Amino acid sequence: MLNEPRREHICLSPPSERSRREFLIAAGATGAGVAAFLIVGCGDDGEPDLVMLGYPRQRIAALSELRQGEPVDFAYPAGGEQNFVVKLGEAAQIGVGPEEDIVAFSYLCTHMGCPLIGQYKDEHKIMGPCPCHFTTFDLRHNGMVVLGQATQNLPQIALLVEGDDIYATGVIGLFYGAGSNLRDARVEVRS
Amino acid sequence: MSKRDTGRSEVLAAGIAEPADQVPLPPPDAKVSTIACEYCPVACGYKVYTWPLEKEGGPAADENALGVDFPVQQLTGKWVSPNMHNVVQVDGRPHHVIIIPDGDATVVNVGGTHSVRGGAIAQKLYNPQTPTVDRLQVPLLRVRGTLQPISWDAATDIVAEVSKHVIENHGELAWGIKRYSYQFYENIYAITKLGYEKVGSPNHAPHHAPAEGDDVPGFSDTGIDAFSAAFEDDKEADVLFISGSDPYETKTVRFTTWMAAGGAKIIYVDPRKTFTAAFAEQRGGLHLQLKLGTDTALYNAIVRHIIEQGWEDKDFIEEHTSSADEIAQDGKWRRRMFGLSFEGLRAYLQSDDAFTLEGAEQITGVPADKIRQAAEMLTGGGAAERPKTVILFEKGLYWSHNYENTAAIGNLGVVLGSVGRPGRAISRMGGHQRGGQSAGKYPIDKSPHEFQGNKIEMDTDRWTVEGKTRFMWVIGLNWVGAAACSQQIIDTLRRLVLETEPQVTSEDTATAIAQLKERIDNGGMVLVHQEIYENETTEFADLVLPAATWGEENFARNNAERRLRLYERIADPPGEARPDWQIVAEVARKMGFDGFDWADSNEIFEEAGAASKGSRRDFSALVEKVQAEGRRGHDLLREFGTTGIQTPIRGDGGDLVGTPRLHEDLTFKTASGKANFVKADWAAVKARNDLLAPVGDELWVTNGRVNHLWNNLFDFTRRPYAIQRWPMNFLEINPEDASARDIESGDLLRIESDRVRNQVGEEIQGSFEAVAYVSDIVPPGVTWTYFHYPKSHANAVVSADTSLQPISLRYNFKLGRGRVVKIGTTDLRERMPFAPRNLV
Structure with missing residues (x-):
């Protein structure tokens, strides 16, 4: 049990404002369904460690607000991630919207975690080159590496459109840095 | 489910690999081993964690063997991507394994960086739940046309008996081995002990060439070792001159960690505008976009300009040439024949207007001003302090024109004095790692081939096509795809092996041996294929022997900066697969040879130490130390971990001292100990270009590697993540050439030629299919394809006529040509990116 000291004591404080807010966002966004959390341990700060049991449904943008080639940032699924949704102007694999050209991905390069913020090339529908080791990802093809060193596609956020609302409904692929998206994906981005 | 409610199921329907969204973490007591990547010559260091299936670590630093909190921060080199995980058998029990780049590395892949190849190397390991399920597991004998399982004892009996029969009745030259040149010291030592030393057959060639011998002979004649540099020289340099390989694609971590990180200006020579070309230009360097096959003229012109301006390293030339x-x-005939003093070089370069700036522009297509700029950047243009220059080269250079191109670039290194000092070096980059520790010497005296009265290594492909090889043992390669004029090898094997009577009609060992001997005596041939997976060569094999490989046995080898490391056994080999050395040793014993009684690979490693003495691989001091201390060589090497030790190694009081770079004393491997200049004969190159160049509607069809894949894809067709990117072979074609042929990206192409020179100098037909990748990365007139994609043989349109390169008997692999014809379309535009691959 020496390996698991964090599970030895009872959390003294209730979930903080931040974790309650995440909980409420997730729960509210799912509409019909409520994202379920499981308390699996207690942080050094006395706050409970929450693990999501499934991907929540979360509104991330409005169709009418998206402009071609201009990524819009959002956090999903737990609230600490940096993702973007972008209208490519060209149909994409699992793209949504009337032109099936709206896709969403993580900003973290799956090679060594460098942020790709500001690297979108609308001419080629490419994210990158990553400033660290030059990997490029094709957003029409599930974030597949065009040239580069990442060992998985850029994690893609599954989307759903209802009316003007775009919802995130899941994550395809593991976020850089995480061992499990649902358990520990709250990666802080240092740009 | 509505079409817009997307997710996993639709991703799978799109045909891409299903990505995981979690990965098991190693518990704190997971077993830790070290290994280096299997693939490119950089050989990044990796840590391996194995633990029983029923356990799992947690996300807190004290809950996992990595000692880090999850989520992991960027650039720490401690993250575990799902492709770094697998499930394997260890001593017959299922275990998790993760293989991650060593985040604590201070050499090679400092800080745990990696390429896309090595990063996913855990997928290499045998796991019947993955596409590795078709690993070869038992020996197979072709009976009535079908491969049937037989016992190891029967298989090695057959190889030994047939071998003895061939050697006794048809002579050693009829008994051949074709084998990888790189797949670990222990295996190469055992194979060459049998082939070179015991049988003494010159019918013995590496995976990449029809003959043994030096791949860069013109360069070696300068007296400089082909792997003299350290990676840190790339970082120390002010100027990097790179020819014949895109290092970002193919030596990735050497590029990202050493070349790019040092900030050197890059002069990049390539007919294609690749990523590194664009990178070089963006950072103040030059892209010398030469016409195919014109390297010799370009380097001769740069050297002539340097000499005319008086920018050469006069002190170095005075004292050390x-x-x-x-x-x-x-003592070496080649040096006597082609070696030049500085005065001799100057006289040769002045004798031909091809080597003026304007003459070279005409030939190479590189503007005279860029050639002048290159000369100035390399030398400082007469400035008081010379820039430190590193020159690096590889196959685009030496598989175009072998002797002359390697001589020409060698002259550039010598005239700059770029050797043996920090940030001043000239070296090959390597195509694979350096595992070629042979036993004894290649028996060149028995070779039937010569050049102007001097013995040269035997052209084994030509010998086979001429019907003179009666037994060939192919170990760890796809001969069919690897040889130039692939279709001639296919035709020859079909005729000599499958269509010469008798064929084996019984699993009974004695019957099989008798039938194979009879076929040999009828002028036919027996083919043994020793491999980890079947490939096209297996289709012609009488016997298939399943090999154990990387991660399934303890092995040692060097990388391209001579860094020697132990590659530890991680998992059980599949089925009855055995390491190559063990198979060879059993056959050798059955042939009646002594000296093959090794109990394990460590015993071979220690025996090979003595054979390495005096070479760039010299690790004899390590072996002497362990023998004095009563220890084992592999165990001591294990203690060096992913850092290893750079050879040659010397003993210093009980310590072992490595050698970061060779030639630090500025002595060279010539009789005088001084470096030579070498005649890089443009007239010979020009004559060859005239024979091989495209005419009419033909295009150049040159080839190389891409970063996702390695060699003949033996692992990569079984790696969904890699093969989703390249589901079939492709041909880069310029938009101008594409539109003239009504070709768009995604179209299915046939590349064909009816004048491919075969191994005996006849012109025959050859073709392969590929998907079009329309891109201005290639100039008009030039197409480019993957060099060794299964069942799509780029070498089918490459000349196999080694009489064109009689000094070294190498193929002109990079000078294919053919017509490009659209034969249909594919659905690949839906599944695979056709985006530019040179964005910076």
Whole structure:
């Protein structure tokens, strides 16, 4: 049990404002369904460690607000991630919207975690080159590496459109840095 | 489910690999081993964690063996991507394994960086739940046309008996081995002990060439070792001159960690505008976009301009280069024939207007001003302090024109004095790692081939096509795809092996042996294929022997900066697969040879130590130390971990001291100990270009590697993540050439030629299919394809006529040509990116 000291004591404080807010966002966004959390341990700060049991449904943008080639940032699924949704102007694999050209991905390069913020090339529908080791990802093809060193596609956020609302409904692929998206994906981005 | 409610199921329907969203973490007591990547010559260091299936670590630093909190921060080199995980058998029990780049590395892949190849190397390991399920597991004998399982004892009996029969009745030259040149010291030592030393057959060639011998002979004749540099020289340099390989694609971590990180200006020579070309230009360097096959003229012109301007390293040349008299006394005929003093070089370069800036522009297509700029950047243009220059080269250079191109680039290194000092070096980059520790010497005296009265290594492909090889043992390669004029090898094997009577009609060992001997006596041939997976060569094999490989046995080898490391056994080999050395040793014993009684690979490693003495691989001091201390060589090497030790190794009081770079004393491997210049004969190159160049509607069809894949894809067709990117072979074609042929990206192409020179100099038909990748990365007139994609043989349109390169008997692999014809379309535009691959 020496390996698991964090599970030895009872959390003294209730979930903080931040974790309650995440909980409420997730729960509210799912509409019909409520994202379920499981308390699996207690942080050094006395706050409970929450693990999501499934991907929540979360509104991330409005169709009418998206402009071609201009990524819009959002956090999903737990609230600490940096993702973007972008209208490519060209149909994409699992793209949504009337032109099936709206896709969403993580900003973290799956090679060594460098942020790709500001690297979108609308001419080629490419994210990158990553400033660290030059990997490029094709957003029409599930974030597949065009040239580069990442060992998985850029994690893609599954989307759903209802009316003007775009919802995130899941994550395809593991976020850089995480061992499990649902358990520990709250990666802080240092740009 | 509505079409817009997307997710996993639709991703799978799109045909891409299903990505995981979690990965098991190693518990704190997971077993830790070290290994280096299997693939490119950089050989990044990796840590391996194995633990029983029923356990799992947690996300807190004290809950996992990595000692880090999850989520992991960027650039720490401690993250575990799902492709770094697998499930394997260890001593017959299922275990998790993760193989991650060593985040604590201070050499090679400092800080745990990696390429896309090595990063996913855990997928290499045998796991019947993955596409590795078709690993070869038992020996197979072709009976009535079908491969049937037999016992190891029967298989090695057959190889031994047939071998003895061939050697006794048809001579050693009829008994051949084709084998990888790199797949670990222990295996190469065992194979060459049998082939070179015991049988003594010159019918023995590496995976990449029809003959043994030096791949860069013109360069070696300067006296400089082909792997003299350290990676840190790339970082120390002010100027990097790179020819014949895109290092970002193919030596990735050497590029990202050493070349790019040092901030050197890059002069990049390539007919294609690749990523590194664009990178070089963006950072103040030059892209010398030469016409295919014109390297010799380009480097001769740069060197001539340097000499005309007086920018050469006069002190180095004065003190450390040979005089004409010294060259005349060299023991090596090639040096006597082609070696030049500085005065001799100057006279040769002045003798031909091809080597003026304008003359070279005409030939190479590189503007005269860029050639002048290159000369100035390399030398400082007469400035008081010379820039430190590193020159690096590889196959685009030496598989175009072998002797002359390697001589020409060698002259550039010598005239700059770029050797043996920090940030001043000239070296090959390597195509694979350096595992070629042979036993004894290649029996060149028995070779039937010569050049102007001098013995040269035997052209084994030509010998086979001429019907003179009666037994060939192919170990760890796809001969069919690897040889130039692939279709001639296919035709020859079909005729000699499958269509010469008798064929084996019984699993009974004695019957099979008798039938195979009879076929041999009828002028036919027996083919043994020793491999980890079947490939096209297996289709012609009488016997298939399943090999154990990387991660399934303890092995040692060097990388391209001579860094020697232990590659530890991680998992059980599949089925009855055995390491190559063990198979060879059993056959050798059955042939009646002594000296093959090794109990394990460590015993071979220690025996090979003595054979390495005096070479760039010299690790004899390590072996002497362990023998004095009563220890094992592999165990001591294990203690060096992913850092290893750079050879040659010397003993210093009980310590072992490595050698970061060779030639630090500025002595060279010539009779005089001084470096030579070498005649890089443009007239010979021009004549060859005239024979091989495209005419009419033909295009150049040159080839190389891409970063996702390695060699003949033996692992990569079984790696969904890699093969989703390249589901079939492709041909880069310029938009101008594409539109003239009504070709768009995604179209199915046939590349065909009816004048491919075969191994005996006849012109025959050859073709392969590929998907079009329309891109201005290639200039008009030039197409480019993957060099060794299964069942799509780029070499089918490459000349196999080694009489064109009689000094070294190498193929002109990079000078294919053919017509490009659209034969249909594919659905690949839906599944695979056709985006530019050179964005910076």
